[in-house]
Amino acid sequence: xxxxxxxxxxxxxxxxxxxxxxxxxxxxxxxxxxxxxxxxxxxxxxxxxxxxxxxxxxxxxxxxxxxxxxxxxxxxxxxxxxxxxxxxxxxxxxxxxxxxxxxxxxxxxxxxxxxxxxxxxxxxxxxxxxxxxxxxxxxxxxxxxxxxxxxxxxxxxxxxxxxxxxxxxxxxxxxxxxxxxxxxxxxxxxxxxxxxxxxxxxxxxxxxxxxxxxxxxxxxxxxxxxxxxxxxxxxxxxxxxxxxxxxxxxxxxxxxxxxxxxxxxxxxxxxxxxxxxxxxxxxxxxxxxx
Numbered sequence: 001x002x003x004x005x006x007x008x009x010x011x012x013x014x015x016x017x018x019x020x021x022x023x024x025x026x027x028x029x030x031x032x033x034x035x036x037x038x039x040x041x042x043x044x045x046x047x048x049x050x051x052x053x054x055x056x057x058x059x060x061x062x063x064x065x066x067x068x069x070x071x072x073x074x075x076x077x078x079x080x081x082x083x084x085x086x087x088x089x090x091x092x093x094x095x096x097x098x099x100x101x102x103x104x105x106x107x108x109x110x111x112x113x114x115x116x117x118x119x120x121x122x123x124x125x126x127x128x129x130x131x132x133x134x135x136x137x138x139x140x141x142x143x144x145x146x147x148x149x150x151x152x153x154x155x156x157x158x159x160x161x162x163x164x165x166x167x168x169x170x171x172x173x174x175x176x177x178x179x180x181x182x183x184x185x186x187x188x189x190x191x192x193x194x195x196x197x198x199x200x201x202x203x204x205x206x207x208x209x210x211x212x213x214x215x216x217x218x219x220x221x222x223x224x225x226x227x228x229x230x231x232x233x234x235x236x237x238x239x240x241x242x243x244x245x246x247x248x249x250x251x252x253x254x255x256x257x258x259x260x261x262x263x264x265x266x267x268x269x270x271x272x273x274x275x276x277x278x279x280x281x282x283x284x285x286x287x288x289x290x
Contacts, residue, residue, distance in 0.1 A: 006129035007104070007174075008069055011097040011114045011122035016041070018165035019092040021146040026051070026086040031078035040092045042070040045139055049086025052079040062088075065136040067172075069129050071101065089143035093165065097122070101129065111228055112237070121241065124226070126174040126185075135171060142168045187212065188226035191219050195235050199242065200262045203235055239263070240276045247285040254281050 010016055019040055026032075032053050035042075044051065046062045053060055053068065055076040062068055070076045072094075097118065098109050114122040133139050145164045149157045170176055175185060194211055195203065205216040208231060212219060220230050227234055239261040246257045258269035273281045 007102055008071075008127045008129055009100045009102065009109055010095050010125040010127070011099065011109045012125050013118060013120065013123070014096050015125070015166055015169065016093045016095040016099075018146070018161050019094060021089065021091045021143065021161075023087070023089050023143070023147055026082045026088075028084055029081050030086075031081040032076075034075070034077035036075040037073055038070075038076075038092075040072050040094050042076070043091040043093065044068045044070070044088055045091070045133075045143055046086065046088040047136075047140055049082060049084045049088075051082065051086050051088055053077070054079050060130055062130075066130065066132050067128075067139070068131075069127060089140070089147070091143065091146065091165070091168075109228070115237070115241065121238065124175070125169060127169075127172050128174065131172070133172075134177065138171055139168065142171075184222045185226055187214060187219065188222040191223050191231055192227070192234065195231060196238060199235060199239050200260065202262065202264070203231075205231075235262075236272060236276065240273055243269070243273060243281065244277070244284065247281055248288055257281065 026049070032051060044053070044062065045067045046064055048064045051062045053062065053070075053076060055070050055074050059079050060068055061079070098114055100109055109122060109124055111122060142164055146161055146168075149160045149164065174182075175189075190212055191208065194208060198207070208219055209216045216231075223229060223231055223234060229237065243257055243261045246252060246260060250257070252260070254270065255266040258266045261269070263269035263272070270281055273284070277284060279287075
């Protein structure tokens with residue numbers, strides 16, 4: 001069994017999307033096939049028995065109630081044949097956005113490149129690569145539902161499968177599970193919520209310290225670990241994001257836009273916007289006008 005826990009982070013939206021699923025029953029003596037360059041994630045959820053499988057240098061023996069996510073381009077193989085009847089579900093899925101496997105409990109995705117590509121600050125969906133499921137029966141039920149939907153009309157199956165898959169992602173997301181929620185992530189999310197609620201105001205370190213009941217330096221470390229940005233950097237990025245929306249949706253003067261997103265000085269807003277976006281606010285607006 002691989003000892004060091006690994007985490008897989010997905011920047012969303014867009015969420016990973018479902019491709020296909022199935023259920024496999026191995027008798028004693030059967031073994032999982034070896035594959036490489038599969039080109040998609042392979043999610044295994046074992047219901048009973050024991051599945052012996054490896055990926056590159058790591059190896060696992062998965063018993064009932066355990067899951068494993070194999071990466072798209074890695075080599076995976078059977079360590080040994082099953083010694084007992086083993087039933088498991090498999091789900092193939094893919095991700096359009098950035099993803100990362102890390103041994104760190106707070107892997108940092110590239111927030112800025114995602115925001116530039118998808119026009120929104122990403123949520124970091126956090127899955128354990130290998131996990132003993134806290135609610136295995138719920139995972140089995142969703143896996144069975146995915147398989148049953150294969151018999152529906154394609155127009156129905158497309159939507160029902162994706163919705164079911166997203167529900168499975170939700171219950172597996174560590175950030176949604178209070179039993180596994182990290183204090184670092186929890187504080188970082190509270191800080192993010194505070195910044196989004198007060199971005200129109202002049203936010204200070206003292207304000208954040210008093211509102212969150214933690215020293216500002218600790219808040220900064222937590223946000224840096226989770227979002228890859230300090231509170232000040234996150235606030236600037238969010239203000240610029242909101243400014244872009246106002247530049248596109250309104251005809252307000254640049255000075256008014258600056259004031260609406262928390263800048264007292266229009267010239268400083270223009271400087272910050274240009275530095276962050278690589279173009280001035282006026283030119284940004286103009287490129288979308290006829």
